[in-house]
Amino acid sequence: MKFDTIIIGGGLSGMTCAAMLAKNGQKVALVTAGQSCLHFNSGSIELLGFQEGKVVERPFEGIAQLNEAHPYRKIKTEKLAVYAEEARTLLAEAGLKMKGNAEKNHFRLSPIGTTIPAWLTLEDLITLETTAELNGKKLLLANVEGFLDWPTAYLSDSLSAMGANVKTASFTTEALAFARKSPTEMRAINIAKYLDKAQNIADAAREINRLGKGFDLVLLPAVLGLAHDNVDLLRKAVETPVECVATMPPSVSGIRIENKLRGFLGQHGAVVLNSDTVNNGFFEGDKLTAITTEKLEETRLEANQYVLGTGSFLSGGLVSDYQTITEPALHLEVEAHESRTQWTSEYLFDEQPYMAFGVKTTDDFHPMKDGKAVTNLYAIGSVLSGNSGIKQATGTGVSMLTAIAVAHNILNQ
Missing domain, CATH: 3.40.50.1860 (Rossmann fold)
Structure with a gap:
């Protein structure tokens, strides 16, 4: 089975990238293990909410001050606002009515009434x-x-x-x-x-x-x-x-976002392989040539380009044991502290180092394997290193903007 692009992971980043490619005429396959982390989503998309423990009023100003290793810094500064508007347009095309703008954060209410800075929020909230x-x-x-x-x-x-x-x-x-x-x-x-x-x-x-x-x-x-x-x-x-x-999970608002994006993919002809996971990747030189999945067993899925958007620890995009942290689908290089004692901070509400662990990539989001970049493979969203999504309130924004950046990289080839 041959496609233009195969996307591994059906969360917000994977669906965003698939939607951008499919609506621009690509033959796209999305391999998804099942329910995504959107089932825990509040109904908001966050761009950058906190920096050094303080509320960020204007996200783009805050992004310019982030560490160079942060995924946002791999996107050209002049493209951030463009991609943010494309993300908003994509959600609207999928039938999601959102309020807010990227220039200035508003506050959403958590289920316990905490005010959290956000970029876009469903209109009913x-x-x-x-x-x-x-x-x-x-x-x-x-x-x-x-x-x-x-x-x-x-x-x-x-x-x-x-x-x-x-x-x-x-x-x-x-x-x-x-x-x-x-x-x-x-x-x-x-x-x-x-x-x-x-x-x-x-x-x-x-x-x-x-x-x-x-x-x-x-x-x-x-x-x-x-x-x-x-x-x-x-x-x-x-x-x-x-x-x-918003309520405690499962979140109706988050599920509605997932359902609308899934429907949009169907309208634009994307092939969605549900309840399946990638179990092997085949490499030749600096390229990924095919993947296999648990359900399709020996059937090789081939594409010109591949995108990894499997998420972080919660969704199984990263796994750990007592010694190491690995990326299980394609066994890519991961940026993480070697010593387990450095993975966490003693105080629960301190920034936890492990939350910023993830796949190592080039500035063009190409992952590293065996010391070299895989030139037809990209990584997006929470699987990327350098992003403490909960502490900074950046998780959903990183998912959408890195997905759109990679979609443009693919479409411009």
Whole structure:
């Protein structure tokens, strides 16, 4: 089986690169092990949120000060804003309504009410320009009765600390009460399936109207539909302004991003090999000539170009034992401290060195193997070294911008 480009890894970076190539006419195959880390995503894309423990207001200014080893620094400065706009356009073409811009961060709310700088956020989720924006506002946290993955006590305390007057309440409907008969049904994904139906949204709106009188804003868990974004439908039926806040994983917002991007790939003819992993790569000189996968066994998949976007430790793109850290798919060179004692910091909230470990690449994102660059292979996203994605709030931005940079490298050959 021969393709123009084969992408290994079906997370945000892999899907972004595949989408860019497919919409530009390439024959693309995407090998994905299954559910991606987007199931843990808040519904936001972060460019650069923190630097040396301080909030970054203007991401591009902060990026210019990052260490030379950071993946962003391998992208030409004048291209960063261009690629950021292309990322926004791609999400819109996939059917995702996002708010925000790359010039200045806004704040999103975590499930416990922490304010985190972000670049783009789904339109149904609440965002703040400043942390003082809610001062003096009367807020109702309206939770679905029996739903435990939206910690309203923590959220209420955080919002109260911002100066808001907060009250919590719960509601249910006939459909949601039916779901509650089984405790396993009261998870975000299952609730969202019930709220995909217009009638069930109308019933929920009636209950929210009953509770929401006299409030400036009603905040709901982000569970309003999995296949459809039903927030606009609910807002038209509720008298008080409504915004949503991300829940604990699994995240309906993150799954919606994944589903929309998957749908976009299908529309543009990309071949997606689901629930499969690469188990071997065949090299000749400085090129990768073919790969095999667990499911296809002896069938060799061949392409002119290959892209590795398998992620970091969470998704299995990097693995460790007591002595070493390795990249398991193609056995590429990894940048990491040799001594295990240097992998972590003693204090939990310090920057953890292992989070910046990853595949070693050239400035053009070509990975290294046996001391030389593989010239028709690229690495993108969280598998790259030099990025502490959680500490810096850069993970999703690095995924999208390095994927777009590599897509341009491939298309310009």
